[in-house]
Amino acid sequence: MKIAVCVSHVPDTATKINIAADGKSIDPSGVTYVVNPYDEFAIEEALKTKEKLGGETVAISLGGEANKESLRKALAMGIDNAVLLKDDSNRDSISIAKALAEEIKAQGADLVFCGKQSVDLDNSVTGQLISEILGYNSVSVAVTFNLDGNKIICEREIEGGKEIIETTLPAVITAQKGLNEPRYASLKGIMAAKKKVIEEKQPAQSGSYLEIVAMKRPAAKQAGKIVGTDASAVPELVRLLREEAKVI
Amino acid sequence: MTKILVFIEQRNGQIKKASLEAAKTAADIAKSLNAEISAVAVGNEINSLDSVGGYGVSKVYHLKNAELGNYSSSAYTQALSNFVNANGTEIFFFPATSMGKDLAPRISVKMDAGLAVDCVALNVEGGQIIATRPIYAGKALMDVKINSTKKVFALLPNVFNAGAPSDQKAEVIIENVESPNLNVKTVEIKKAEGKLDVAEADIIVSGGRGMKGPEHFGMIEELANLLGAATGASRAVVDAGWRPHSEQVGQTGKTVSPTLYIALGISGAIQHLAGMRSSKFIVAVNKDKDAPIFQIADYGIIGDIFDVVPKMIEEVKKIKA
Numbered sequence: 001m002k003i004a005v006c007v008s009h010v011p012d013t014a015t016k017i018n019i020a021a022d023g024k025s026i027d028p029s030g031v032t033y034v035v036n037p038y039d040e041f042a043i044e045e046a047l048k049t050k051e052k053l054g055g056e057t058v059a060i061s062l063g064g065e066a067n068k069e070s071l072r073k074a075l076a077m078g079i080d081n082a083v084l085l086k087d088d089s090n091r092d093s094i095s096i097a098k099a100l101a102e103e104i105k106a107q108g109a110d111l112v113f114c115g116k117q118s119v120d121l122d123n124s125v126t127g128q129l130i131s132e133i134l135g136y137n138s139v140s141v142a143v144t145f146n147l148d149g150n151k152i153i154c155e156r157e158i159e160g161g162k163e164i165i166e167t168t169l170p171a172v173i174t175a176q177k178g179l180n181e182p183r184y185a186s187l188k189g190i191m192a193a194k195k196k197v198i199e200e201k202q203p204a205q206s207g208s209y210l211e212i213v214a215m216k217r218p219a220a221k222q223a224g225k226i227v228g229t230d231a232s233a234v235p236e237l238v239r240l241l242r243e244e245a246k247v248i
Numbered sequence: 249m250t251k252i253l254v255f256i257e258q259r260n261g262q263i264k265k266a267s268l269e270a271a272k273t274a275a276d277i278a279k280s281l282n283a284e285i286s287a288v289a290v291g292n293e294i295n296s297l298d299s300v301g302g303y304g305v306s307k308v309y310h311l312k313n314a315e316l317g318n319y320s321s322s323a324y325t326q327a328l329s330n331f332v333n334a335n336g337t338e339i340f341f342f343p344a345t346s347m348g349k350d351l352a353p354r355i356s357v358k359m360d361a362g363l364a365v366d367c368v369a370l371n372v373e374g375g376q377i378i379a380t381r382p383i384y385a386g387k388a389l390m391d392v393k394i395n396s397t398k399k400v401f402a403l404l405p406n407v408f409n410a411g412a413p414s415d416q417k418a419e420v421i422i423e424n425v426e427s428p429n430l431n432v433k434t435v436e437i438k439k440a441e442g443k444l445d446v447a448e449a450d451i452i453v454s455g456g457r458g459m460k461g462p463e464h465f466g467m468i469e470e471l472a473n474l475l476g477a478a479t480g481a482s483r484a485v486v487d488a489g490w491r492p493h494s495e496q497v498g499q500t501g502k503t504v505s506p507t508l509y510i511a512l513g514i515s516g517a518i519q520h521l522a523g524m525r526s527s528k529f530i531v532a533v534n535k536d537k538d539a540p541i542f543q544i545a546d547y548g549i550i551g552d553i554f555d556v557v558p559k560m561i562e563e564v565k566k567i568k569a
Binding site: 026121129140143162166168176177213228229230247 | 296318319321322325345346347349350352353354356357358361362363364365366378381382383384385386387388390391392393394395396408414431432433434435436437438439440443444445448451474492493494496499500501503507508517518519525526528529530531537540542543545546547548549550551552555556558560562563564567
């Protein structure tokens with residue numbers, strides 16, 4: 001079995017986001033980039049699946065040279081091979097998914113893990129797009145994953161509960177927090193990853209349907225009223241919520 | 249005439265509120281684009297489907313099969329893509345619920361349409377729809393337009409106002425679906441016991457590290473119950489295993505915009521603020537007067553939550569009595 005993991009390289013969640021001078025992108029200065037947190041769950045699930053059932057794992061990332069850092073991390077955690085689809089252009093989700101799908105097909109992967117969303121543009125659509133482009137089955141926002149022969153059983157998080165879903169390979173699974181506990185890379189893993197060659201490929205160009213008109217900061221919120229400094233302020237707080245805000 | 253379609257989500261045969269918000273918004277956009285609007289639902293028996301008429305959509309198609317009661321990505325995608333391609337739909341609106349966010353990208357591939365999800369505002373400018381959507385969990389916003397002829401939008405729940413419905417009833421047209429593709433099948437739904445989800449709630453009562461331990465969340469649950477609210481949590485307490493991840497608000501959790509957000513013992517890390525700052529009213533209770541949460545709170549009490557929260561429960565009980 002060949003297992004592919006899609007990895008994106010994103011600003012750390014603790015980073016402050018500033019808009020660049022062009023008004024259509026973020027200012028990268030001072031931003032620390034990391035493996036997309038949800039992709040760590042995807043990497044872990046690929047590793048666990050390989051450990052249980054055998055096979056080969058490959059991490060695929062689309063983007064610039066810097067994405068190699070995140071691929072290197074995937075290798076350090078134990079992924080066998082890594083491919084960088086080198087592309088510095090601005091692509092929308094569909095264009096990204098087309099390039100990833102093409103590489104997944106070239107790799108002959110029949111099981112694909114993605115994070116449920118990248119914490120940069122927060123689209124949460126790439127896994128679903130890839131599965132439709134490839135004609136694979138898919139489950140998004142998975143919190144459990146079990147593969148037995150060809151059969152997959154997953155729990156998928158929904159509002160106020162979970163759907164238990166059955167499907168079969170080939171499949172794309174998108175990982176939600178809680179799916180597993182991602183391992184730390186061992187020192188041995190880190191050393192081995194340094195020696196590995198990350199294969200570079202030129203993805204096919206495909207136009208974007210989505211055009212970014214502007215990026216902006218959310219409207220500043222004014223700090224409100226400090227109602228008091230102990231429990232004696234509660235009756236006034238409740239009155240304000242009831243009579244001024246009219247929300248309770 | 250441009251054909252606009254809106255997806256009406258049902259679970260257990262009941263229409264979800266987020267799809268009525270989408271219906272009203274889509275109907276308003278259809279008016280300003282001089283376009284034709286209809287709605288489509290997928291399911292088995294669906295209660296009061298004609299009620300979408302009250303939100304400005306006069307025709308609703310019901311793609312029906314006994315096997316379609318529960319969500320199936322394969323079967324719903326097949327039924328909807330066959331429908332839109334036969335119908336000639338150009339613009340398709342979804343609620344950005346867990347179902348809508350799973351479906352919208354699949355349908356966009358089948359329609360060869362551009363896609364904008366989690367929209368929080370839609371404005372028509374010169375015949376073009378400009379969609380605003382949060383990025384970096386709400387630390388920034390992005391305005392986008394879709395340049396392909398066919399377009400798919402998914403609208404963040406609780407943001408667009410469905411308003412009060414009129415008495416208008418929609419015409420319901422049933423189309424039976426033959427042999428649905430159940431390659432991906434929901435075999436069971438596990439409901440979290442009587443719990444409201446933070447993504448759907450009008451009021452959220454959230455606890456953070458200031459709660460000092462999982463054993464103290466009983467008072468958060470009590471206050472939430474009294475207010476008909478969902479219980480939320482900060483990342484710190486979810487990572488500590490005090491609360492389930494489904495309650496986590498903020499980046500790597502859920503982005504929410506309830507009418508009222510009550511933050512108890514939450515200092516307001518950047519990831520948390522990003523995910524809840526668009527709440528209409530924010531109440532914060534924290535011991536630390538410099539906690540960042542106070543910078544965005546409408547009402548704050550600088551105090552010990554172990555004194556303040558029991559008093560809040562007492563006062564709310566009085567007004568609910």
